[in-house]
Structures are given as C-alpha cells and as structure tokens.
Amino acid sequence: MTIASTTPDTTDMTPSNLGPLRSKASYWLIAPGVIWMTLFLVVPLGMMVYVSFWSQTTFKIEPILTTKSWETFFSSDTYLNALWTTIRIWLLVLLSTFVVGYPTALFVGLFVKNKTLATTLLVLCVIPFWTSFLIRVLAWRPMLGKEGAINIILQALHITREPIEALLFTELSVIIGMTQIYCVFMVGPIAFMLGRIDPNVIEAARDLGASFWRIFRTIILPLSMPGVIVGGIFVSVMVLGEFATAAALSGRKVNMLGNIIVTQVGSLKWAFAAVVGVILTILMGVVVAGFLRIVDLKREL
Amino acid sequence: MADVLRIEGLGKSYGSKPALRDVSLAVADNEYVSLLGPSGSGKTVLLQLIAGFELPDRGRILFDGSDIASVPAHERGIGFVFQNFALFPHLSVYDNIGFGLVNRQSDPVTDPVVLSSRIREMVELVGLSGLEDRGVHQISGGQRQRVALARTLVSQPRIVLLDEPLGALDANLRTRMRGELRRIRSQLGITFLHVTGSETEALAMGDRIVVLNEGMIGQVDTPDIVYNSPLSPNVAHSLNCYNLFTGSIQSSSFLAGTHRFPLNGTLHPNPTPAYAIRQDLISVRPGNASLASSEVALTATYLASEYTGAAFMYFFRAEDGHIVEVENHLSHRAAQNLDVNATYQLVWKADDALVYG
Incomplete structure (x- = not known):
C-alpha cells in the first residue's frame, strides 16, 4: 500500500514531467543573453561590414557605397604585409605556446596524482595575470634590452661577446612576450583533458608492452587532442586580434592587423578600419572553423 | 598438473x-x-x-x-x-x-x-x-x-x-x-x-x-x-551465508552471551572461538514447540522478511540483540506466516553447526 501511494509523487519528480515547462517558460532564460548579444555583437558587426563600403574622404565619411577602401587594402604592400605578419606571428605563437605548454600540461595533468596540487599548479600558471599588462611590458624592457639582464648575463658568462640586439623591439620579442601571456590558455584545456584520462588505460597500455613514447603517441596525445584544439582556439583568437603587445615590444616596428585598426581609427579613417576589421573577423572565423574540423569536440567532450 | x-x-x-x-x-x-x-x-x-x-x-x-x-x-x-x-x-x-x-x-x-x-x-x-x-x-x-x-x-x-x-x-x-x-x-x-x-x-x-x-x-x-566447511569464522563470514556467534567453549557447550549451544563432536581449531550455523539449515517453529534431542534452539523475535524470488530471508533478533538470518527456500518449504515482534524458536541440528575454538 505504501508503495502504491508514493508512486505518483516520484513520477512527478522525473525530468520528463518538466517537458511542458521547458518548452515555453524556459526560453525566457536565454532572452537577456540573446537581446544583449544581438544589440552589442551582431548589429555592430553588421554595421562594420556596412561601414567598410562607405566613402571616406580625409576628414569625412559618407554612406555612399563604394569598394574603394577594399581596393586600397588589397593593392597596398603595407597592408598585405600586416596581414602576412599577423598570420606569421599567430602561427609562431601557436607553435611556441604548444611547445612550452604541452609538457607543462602533461606534468600537471598526468604526473601530479594529487588533484588539489594539480589545481594549485594551474592557479600558479594564472599568477602572471595578477600583474598589469603595462607593468609586465615595462619589466621586459630591462630584461630583453641591449643592456638588459639577459645580455649582461650572457656576456658575463662569455657566451656572447657583443650584446644581442635582436632581443628587444623585434618580432622575436613580440613572440617571447605573447608566448608568456597566452601560454596558460594552452596549458589549461590540455591539462583538463589529460586529467580525464583513466590512469588504468595507461597502465593497460604499459601492461600490453608499449614503451612510454609509444603510449604517448598512440594514447595520450590523441586523447588530449580536444584540449590542444580548445587551447589553440583560445590562443589564436587572442593573438590574431593582438595590438598592444606587438606595439609595446616591437617599438611599433611590427604591425599586425590590430595595429592597423588602431592607427586608422586614430586618424578617423573609419571605413578603412572597418575593412581591416572585417578581414580580421573572417580570418578568425576561418581559423576557428579549421580547428573544429580537426577534432569533433561535441563527441570528445 | x-x-x-x-x-x-x-x-x-x-x-x-x-x-x-x-x-x-x-x-x-x-x-x-x-x-x-x-x-x-x-x-x-x-x-x-x-x-x-x-x-x-x-x-x-x-x-x-x-x-x-x-x-x-x-x-x-x-x-x-x-x-x-x-x-x-x-x-x-x-x-x-x-x-x-x-x-x-x-x-x-x-x-x-x-x-x-x-x-x-x-x-x-x-x-x-x-x-x-x-x-x-x-x-x-x-x-x-x-x-x-x-x-x-x-x-x-x-x-x-x-x-x-x-x-x-x-x-x-x-x-x-x-x-x-x-x-x-x-x-x-x-x-x-x-x-x-x-x-x-x-x-x-x-x-x-x-x-x-x-x-x-x-x-x-x-x-x-x-x-x-569453512576453515575459520572469517572464511564463514566471507561466504555471507552463515550466522556467526562469538563466545567461549565451556565443557560440552558453546556460550554465546546468554545463549548456550550443546556441542557436537568435531571442533575446528581456531584462536577465536565461534559458532556458525548456515542460514538455510535453520527452521522456524512456534515458541512452544518441543525439540528432538539432536536439535538446538534459540528463542528470537521476528523482525522482517525479504523476498528474493526463490527464497525468503527472515530476520530475527535473539534475546541478546544478535541478528539471526534464516533462509527459507520456497522449493523446499512454503513461505511461513510470521508475526512481527512475536517470539519463535529457531531450530537446527547440532550436527549441522560448525564450532571453532
């Protein structure tokens, strides 16, 4: 008897009875997000595309449609070079964050057995973000400069005779700086995926006679690929849109698309800035879509 | 081999x-x-x-x-x-x-x-x-x-x-x-x-x-x-089908709290004395039923039962609080109508018990 009387209560609690509720009222939950994103993301992006076809004179911009700004971009070596610089720096930073980040993630995610310690180590990776960007850039100059710490040490140890000038205000310094800033975005997702690998799976591979290198290549690396992809997307989106690090560490010698936008907006060339903005957005879209093609994230996560 | x-x-x-x-x-x-x-x-x-x-x-x-x-x-x-x-x-x-x-x-x-x-x-x-x-x-x-x-x-x-x-x-x-x-x-x-x-x-x-x-x-x-024939009380316990009583052996009986069970012949040597009786070798009888000389009885209160398909598990509490489980195979004996909190006699043959000591 008691069982029979409690049955209706328990069925009321099941998720399937949330059905009618979910279909109507629950849509209101996403309304603020949708409104916000439409007003402040979709509409401005649409505006950007529209403005890129406006007519630009020295001090004025008029809504008369023209492709002049687009022609300027694709016929100028300066701008195409900026596009190429952006792609080159992106690829190099992507590679260096992977090379620096993957072993770190491997250590944190796989070799640190204590979960609390692993979390602590990941938090340590974030500590650089507790200092302001400006202060870090300021700190790199006495480090990387012609008479900076690295050059002084190298010379004191008689490894080099002349100071290495390439360390600061070059593309190298931009890449060093960006790797430092964005590495953590690579480490996090990879460490997360590595942490989810069942230790018994690795033990099983070892028991079947595979060497560590084999296990890494056939088990660990494929299973951590979704993390690499997510980390790669994070780093790519941030590096492609970069301008501050490039400007500060190259002494404005390295111009990425982001720097072009800053300059053009500064001189009130809105139409042209919009062209560069559209190109940058398309580039990011292609890169993200490319990453997502490599691994089926929906299946892996 | x-x-x-x-x-x-x-x-x-x-x-x-x-x-x-x-x-x-x-x-x-x-x-x-x-x-x-x-x-x-x-x-x-x-x-x-x-x-x-x-x-x-x-x-x-x-x-x-x-x-x-x-x-x-x-x-x-x-x-x-x-x-x-x-x-x-x-x-x-x-x-x-x-x-x-x-x-x-x-x-x-x-x-x-x-x-x-x-x-x-x-x-x-x-x-x-x-x-x-x-x-x-x-x-x-x-x-x-x-x-x-x-x-x-x-x-x-x-x-x-x-x-x-x-x-x-x-x-x-x-x-x-x-x-x-x-x-x-x-x-x-x-x-x-x-x-x-x-x-x-x-x-x-x-x-x-x-x-x-x-x-x-x-x-x-x-x-x-x-x-x-589990070799020790621990083994019997692992098998999860024995009722185990700890206590001591005095002359020809096993003393477990207030209960006294007469001993049969064999005694399995073990440092901790224990008395084990398999759950399916116990029968449940009314409180006033008489016993044969080869039988051992324990007075206990019926608590609850659990139906497992082919059998019933009956749970009893002995006078000293010890929980005793009885397995009643339905192919072997029909389900019994037991009253909760009523007192019954749990009876088994002295020869069926395993005594360690």
Whole structure:
C-alpha cells in the first residue's frame, strides 16, 4: 500500500514531467543573453561590414557605397604585409605556446596524482595575470634590452661577446612576450583533458608492452587532442586580434592587423578600419572553423 | 598438473598498515581460481603484485619456477583485465584488441596478414564478430568486457588476472558472462585468477577458491568444500551465508552471551572461538514447540522478511540483540506466516553447526 501511494509523487519528480515547462517558460532564460548579444555583437558587426563600403574622404565619411577602401587594402604592400605578419606571428605563437605548454600540461595533468596540487599548479600558471599588462611590458624592457639582464648575463658568462640586439623591439620579442601571456590558455584545456584520462588505460597500455613514447603517441596525445584544439582556439583568437603587445615590444616596428585598426581609427579613417576589421573577423572565423574540423569536440567532450 | 605460479611468503605494507601478510599460494596450469575477499582484504594488492604493478616488501613470486621480482610487468607473460575494462576510448574494437601486438616493445607484429588473422581469431573466440569497426563507446557493457578480455588474450599470456571483471556489468549480463569466461578459459587451456568480492561469483566460477581475509589466506579449496566447511569464522563470514556467534567453549557447550549451544563432536581449531550455523539449515517453529534431542534452539523475535524470488530471508533478533538470518527456500518449504515482534524458536541440528575454538 505504501508503495502504491508514493508512486505518483516520484513520477512527478522525473525530468520528463518538466517537458511542458521547458518548452515555453524556459526560453525566457536565454532572452537577456540573446537581446544583449544581438544589440552589442551582431548589429555592430553588421554595421562594420556596412561601414567598410562607405566613402571616406580625409576628414569625412559618407554612406555612399563604394569598394574603394577594399581596393586600397588589397593593392597596398603595407597592408598585405600586416596581414602576412599577423598570420606569421599567430602561427609562431601557436607553435611556441604548444611547445612550452604541452609538457607543462602533461606534468600537471598526468604526473601530479594529487588533484588539489594539480589545481594549485594551474592557479600558479594564472599568477602572471595578477600583474598589469603595462607593468609586465615595462619589466621586459630591462630584461630583453641591449643592456638588459639577459645580455649582461650572457656576456658575463662569455657566451656572447657583443650584446644581442635582436632581443628587444623585434618580432622575436613580440613572440617571447605573447608566448608568456597566452601560454596558460594552452596549458589549461590540455591539462583538463589529460586529467580525464583513466590512469588504468595507461597502465593497460604499459601492461600490453608499449614503451612510454609509444603510449604517448598512440594514447595520450590523441586523447588530449580536444584540449590542444580548445587551447589553440583560445590562443589564436587572442593573438590574431593582438595590438598592444606587438606595439609595446616591437617599438611599433611590427604591425599586425590590430595595429592597423588602431592607427586608422586614430586618424578617423573609419571605413578603412572597418575593412581591416572585417578581414580580421573572417580570418578568425576561418581559423576557428579549421580547428573544429580537426577534432569533433561535441563527441570528445 | 604443474604449478605455473607459486607465491611464497608475500608481504606488502602501505605505511604502517599491512595490506598483505605472509601469503603463500600455488596456482596450477589450466585452472580457474577465484580469489574471494571483502574490500580491504588485500585481494587487489595481491593481484597488482603478481602483475608487477607494485613491488612486494617480502616474499617471492615464482612463474614457471623462476623468480620474477625483477621482471617488469609487461614481460611477465601475465595478462591483466581491469575492473573498469580500461579500453582505449579513441580506438575501434579491432584496434583495441590489436594494440598489444602492434605496440609492444619486444617482438611487435608487423605483418598485417598475421596481425589481422590473430585479431580475427580472438574476435571470434570472444564472440565479437561483426563489431570490429565499432568504437568502444558504441557497444554494450558486456561487449566491452569481451574486448578487454580479447585485448589481453591476444598476446597469449599463460595466466590472466581478472580484477572484479564482472563488477561493472548489470546482474543478468553478469550471469551470462560467467559462463562465457569459463568457456573461453577452458578453450584456451590457460589459467585465470579471478578476483571478486561476491561469494556467489567465487563459488560459481572457480575450480578452486582462495579466501582472503585481512591480508591472509583463510582457505584454499574447491567451492563445495569451502562452502560446506569453512576453515575459520572469517572464511564463514566471507561466504555471507552463515550466522556467526562469538563466545567461549565451556565443557560440552558453546556460550554465546546468554545463549548456550550443546556441542557436537568435531571442533575446528581456531584462536577465536565461534559458532556458525548456515542460514538455510535453520527452521522456524512456534515458541512452544518441543525439540528432538539432536536439535538446538534459540528463542528470537521476528523482525522482517525479504523476498528474493526463490527464497525468503527472515530476520530475527535473539534475546541478546544478535541478528539471526534464516533462509527459507520456497522449493523446499512454503513461505511461513510470521508475526512481527512475536517470539519463535529457531531450530537446527547440532550436527549441522560448525564450532571453532
């Protein structure tokens, strides 16, 4: 008897009875997000595309449609070079964050057995973000400069005779700086995926006679690929849109698309800035879509 | 039969806590041994020592007569089937089974024809034909179990260690896989060492049962001998079908709290005196029924029952608070109408009881 009387209560609690509720009222939950994103993301992006076809004179911009700004971009070596610089720096930073980040993630995610310690180590990776960007850039100059710490040490140890000038205000310094800033975005997702690998799976591979290198290549690396992809997307989106690090560490010698936008907006060339903005957005879209093609994230996560 | 595995005086501690103390065991070629123990009995530790995932503090492990202490896990010729299967989640059934052959350091199989024929042979043996190209998430739990087994068997180990292999399966699948495991093993003629916490599984599977208690071996024998005459109260407890009373032996009786049970002939030597009576050898009678001279009775209050399909379990509380369980097989005796909180006599033959002391 008691069982029979409690049955209706328990069925009321099941998720399937949330059905009618979910279909109507629950849509209101996403309304603020949708409104916000439409007003402040979709509409401005649409505006950007529209403005890129406006007519630009020295001090004025008029809504008369023209492709002049687009022609300027694709016929100028300066701008195409900026596009190429952006792609080159992106690829190099992507590679260096992977090379620096993957072993770190491997250590944190796989070799640190204590979960609390692993979390602590990941938090340590974030500590650089507790200092302001400006202060870090300021700190790199006495480090990387012609008479900076690295050059002084190298010379004191008689490894080099002349100071290495390439360390600061070059593309190298931009890449060093960006790797430092964005590495953590690579480490996090990879460490997360590595942490989810069942230790018994690795033990099983070892028991079947595979060497560590084999296990890494056939088990660990494929299973951590979704993390690499997510980390790669994070780093790519941030590096492609970069301008501050490039400007500060190259002494404005390295111009990425982001720097072009800053300059053009500064001189009130809105139409042209919009062209560069559209190109940058398309580039990011292609890169993200490319990453997502490599691994089926929906299946892996 | 020759012993393929001999364990001599094996001991292992973690910190000051001994997980395994002085375990000695001989396992024959072509034998199914089930290792029964509750959690914390050291059964998993024993398995890991044999596999080589852990090193013993004391004692020797002999494989085919030679000490394998210094032999790394994968060169021992011992297969290991993990409790949660530990399949490679990104590989197909085929690639999972072939992993060891392709990727092992010593003597990998590089000829694709040989590889394919060995994998197919194994796929057929474990009954996975037609599923070779599926991912391991696209198959059922029982099929995953077969993949785990095939992955180990394909390397042709002499012994396979199975760590609670049926624990992750649901009940009706578990019964089917028991038969499958026995069939596969006898077809290959190799030795299985099957660790389990379930007494029914241990009894059903093993040619012999090893009962492990608190890091020591309690008994090694065939299932019927272990079931009918457990060597110690601990072994009886592991079997989960005995009512156990602790107490002391005084002249011709066993004193358990306020109860006094007359003794029969045999006394099993044991440091802690105990009195054991199997749950299905007890009958329930009204409080005023008379006893035959060969019978022992215990007055107890009826608490509750549990229907298990083929049987009823009755729960009683004796005068000193001891809970006594009685199993009533329905094929054997009809269900009894018992009143909650009423007093009954639990009666058994003195000869049926096992007395340790």
